[in-house]
Amino acid sequence: MxxxxxxxxxxxxxxxxxxxxxxxxxxxxxxxxxxxxxxxxxxxxxxxxxxxxxxxxxxxxxxxxxxxxxxxxxxxxxxxxxxxxxxxxxxxxxxxxxxxxxxxxxxxxxxxxxxxxxxxxxxxxxxxxxxxHAPGNAILVFSNGRWNRSHSLYEATRSASFDDLILADGMKDAIRNDFQQFLEAEDRYTRLGIAWRRGALMIGPPGNGKTHCARALVKELDISSLYVQSLSHQYYTPEQMWKQVFDRARGLRPCVLVLEDLDSLVNDENRSFFLNQLDGFEQNHGMIVLATTNHAERIDSAIIDRPSRFDRKYHFNLPALEERSQYLADWQQRLSGECGWTAEQVDPIAAITEAFSFAYLKELVVSSLMKWMHESSTDFAAVMTEQAGILQRQMKTELSEPASHNGRRRRRGERV
Structure with missing residues (x-):
């Protein structure tokens, strides 16, 4: 021995x-x-x-x-x-x-x-x-090959509200109703022999409310929530990471699994394994997969174009004039007593902010307020007009910058 x-x-x-x-x-x-x-x-x-x-x-x-x-x-x-x-x-x-x-x-x-x-x-x-490892009053976050309970993300989710979200063409109600009706229909799905699972992909440029909508939806659904932050690990392969992700989610059904920036999580090496996990029939009973992407063009058609994988695709486009006016009007009501910004001045400002995301509109309001506080004798709408021009030039500069090594330009305000 x-x-x-x-x-x-x-x-x-x-x-x-x-x-x-x-x-x-x-x-x-x-x-x-x-x-x-x-x-x-x-x-x-x-x-x-x-x-x-x-x-x-x-x-x-x-x-x-x-x-x-x-x-x-x-x-x-x-x-x-x-x-x-x-x-x-x-x-x-x-x-x-x-x-x-x-x-x-x-x-x-x-x-x-x-x-x-x-x-x-x-x-x-x-x-x-x-x-x-049970969610409780937390959200399970997957990073570095393991799950951790995040109280801070849970609190951020609890503070999110659809009331603070501006979406066009009744999309807000469509999203809420779709998932609420799904959760209430398990018996009907089972009786009809249809897989009781749901997938939705939120698509659009950064800064237009995808993350806020996902958080508000997680709060409203009030079921176990899991969030995938990263699949990178020094020793384990992405396939092993995906297996851990789906195995944990299946143990908490009904649940919502949030995959933010899906294009960065799925690549050529792990796509097939991801699809196999996503396609589980009985295994994924009661699972909602909620994914977001800023770059739909980077996602393989086998994922984005097959309805059984993501049943719904919601497009979070840059806000049109009506949405920009509504967003700025909300700010105007909050700030009018402080800076003298009048309701009549909202629409002209909205008209000069074409191609602004909601994140850029928020930056317009905040930067204008900061400048106005140092020059309070100046008309606030005039300050906003000046700041809008500065931000437009900044946007043009960012769009003209060369792409990074992974093909992604640097942008400000990627999430709201």
Missing amino acids: LPSTFISEALGDNPSALAVKAESILLGHVGDQAVVPCRNLEVEEFARLGHCELEPLAEPRPSLFRYWGGEDYDRLFSSYEQVVWQVTWNDHSIHVVHLQWEAGCGGESRDWVVAESAEIADAFILDVERKT
Whole structure:
């Protein structure tokens, strides 16, 4: 038989040896308790959700750093790099050892659960994984090969409203009614032998409300929500990433899976696998796939032109004169008491903003207001006219810039 130190000796100075050595030391100090290793155990989130009591042991002294939470929170937070947690869970006393270290390819980490038995440790790990990966009052975000609960994205979604969205030709009502009726019709779909799934693609240039509409829709549907931020990973292939994405979504049905900037997520290498996942009949029962793109021309026709994959395509075009007037009128009502902007001055401004996206219209209002505050004796509509000219020149400059290496020009205001 090989000696107990074989693996650590064989690994030598390889960073992987750290976990082996740490576990060996741990086993020598826990007596007859069970030690179960795992990765990425979100025990702090588990405690924040109220499922256990958590306290860091004073010895061994934890390694932590303090950081500012930003203007929204304006307080200091702690992040633990090395720590032993004392956990009280379901009347069990458990320890969780967390270590992280730098490796040649980036950071590595490992967790060990120390409990009375392996069965208790496994039950604890399973409970943590289930409850920290369920959406709850959060949105699941996929990035770097794993899902994380995002409270900030959830709050941004809860603040989104269709009332703040200006769309032409009754499209707002069409979108809302389409998805609400879909969710209410499961029995009818099943009775008729039709797959109860839905796909929609929001198409159009940046800054015209696709993201805001998606967030407002997610809020209104009020079902589990998942958002794919990135499929890039150092070790795993995009196909493996897509499998993780769809497997997790299927476990939460009914749910809405948001794929923002679809053209950047699907490429020649992973297109076939993506289509296979999207085409699942029974597997995707109760799944809504909501995708957006600024560049429909970059998406393969097998995705964009086959109705069974994206049943609806909603075009978020640059606002016409009527939509620009309505958008500016909303701002005028909010600002008239402050800067003297009159309702009669709205339409002339709207008329000189052809080709402005909603993002550019917002920039027009904000930049004009900032300039007017320093020159308050000037008529606000005159300031807006001047700023509109500046923004038009800026737009022309951006359109004349050469494309980047991936064929995409740099643009401001890509999302609203």
